[in-house]
Amino acid sequence: MKVLEIDDVHVTHHRRGQSDVRAVRGVSLSVAPGQVVGLVGESGCGKSSLARVAVGLDAPTSGTVRFEGSPLVPSRLTARAKSALGLQMVFQNPYASLSPRRTIGSQVLDGLRAPMSRGEGEAEAIRLLELVGLDPDSRRRYPNQFSGGQRQRLAIARALAARPTLMIADEPVTALDAFSSAQIVKLLTGLVRELDMGMLFISHDLSLVRAIADETAVMYAGEIVERGPSETLWNDPQHDYTKTLISAIPVIGPNQRKKRTPHAG
Numbered sequence: 001m002k003v004l005e006i007d008d009v010h011v012t013h014h015r016r017g018q019s020d021v022r023a024v025r026g027v028s029l030s031v032a033p034g035q036v037v038g039l040v041g042e043s044g045c046g047k048s049s050l051a052r053v054a055v056g057l058d059a060p061t062s063g064t065v066r067f068e069g070s071p072l073v074p075s076r077l078t079a080r081a082k083s084a085l086g087l088q089m090v091f092q093n094p095y096a097s098l099s100p101r102r103t104i105g106s107q108v109l110d111g112l113r114a115p116m117s118r119g120e121g122e123a124e125a126i127r128l129l130e131l132v133g134l135d136p137d138s139r140r141r142y143p144n145q146f147s148g149g150q151r152q153r154l155a156i157a158r159a160l161a162a163r164p165t166l167m168i169a170d171e172p173v174t175a176l177d178a179f180s181s182a183q184i185v186k187l188l189t190g191l192v193r194e195l196d197m198g199m200l201f202i203s204h205d206l207s208l209v210r211a212i213a214d215e216t217a218v219m220y221a222g223e224i225v226e227r228g229p230s231e232t233l234w235n236d237p238q239h240d241y242t243k244t245l246i247s248a249i250p251v252i253g254p255n256q257r258k259k260r261t262p263h264a265g
């Protein structure tokens with residue numbers, strides 16, 4: 001069974017005194033357990049609008065979203081109910097998603113499906129911090145004592161507290177430097193295999209998506225213009241927009257380096 005099924009979803013944003021924005025236009029997409037699906041496209045093409053609907057934060061204007069086979073009804077979902085579903089989202093900005101005033105240990109447990117005793121909570125916080133590669137002693141500290149990459153690990157630990165079967169990551173590494181970004185990507189893909197979660201990984205970076213996603217969907221102006229196994233799409237792109245995306249990626253190889261080296265004679 002698919003963990004996420006998006007069928008012919010449209011999302012129209014209504015703006016007071018201005019024309020409507022048709023951000024998502026008839027998108028269908030699915031994610032299986034243990035599968036990473038990449039969603040790639042330029043800024044403003046509708047990725048986050050789709051992500052918010054997929055995770056139940058917004059209702060689609062039309063179309064359906066099924067989570068583990070059942071329709072997602074956003075209006076009825078409180079934060080607690082959403083986490084009980086095992087549906088989690090990791091956002092672009094790890095600074096905004098953590099409260100500066102509460103300890104790491106307590107915030108990591110926000111995602112729990114059911115309350116735990118003090119002792120159980122302590123053990124669970126330690127387990128989660130270790131799972132994302134952080135020192136368990138950091139549970140007594142506050143978010144401002146952590147780097148961007150560490151905060152994104154914390155945000156992931158909090159999402160994992162719900163033992164999700166689906167994780168939607170919307171540009172989770174965009175705010176990070178290349179090294180932290182590589183580590184977070186490795187962590188997320190490792191968790192998908194280890195925990196058999198499905199993941200929808202959203203990015204404007206096609207080479208990143210290629211490296212981690214089993215399947216890639218290319219979004220352009222609210223529509224999926226091409227999708228398929230990531231390698232096939234990369235090696236044999238069909239749509240002009242996909243070709244443009246690929247040709248825009250700088251190639252750093254031996255030939256290019258040769259070109260830059262001035263000839264001695």
Ligand SMILES: Nc1ncnc2c1ncn2[C@@H]1O[C@H](COP(=O)(O)OP(=O)(O)OP(=O)(O)O)[C@@H](O)[C@H]1O
Nearest residue numbers: 013015021023042043044045046047048049050204
């Ligand atoms: N709440 C909103 N109200 C009105 N318009 C919105 C709203 N959210 C998004 N939009 C518009 O919908 C379109 C798609 O936005 P969206 O945030 O989904 O794009 P995106 O692909 O996630 O872009 P980025 O890569 O910059 O994050 C844009 O034109 C945006 O201005």
Ligand SMILES: [Mg+2]
Nearest residue numbers: 047048049170
């Ligand atoms: Mg976005």
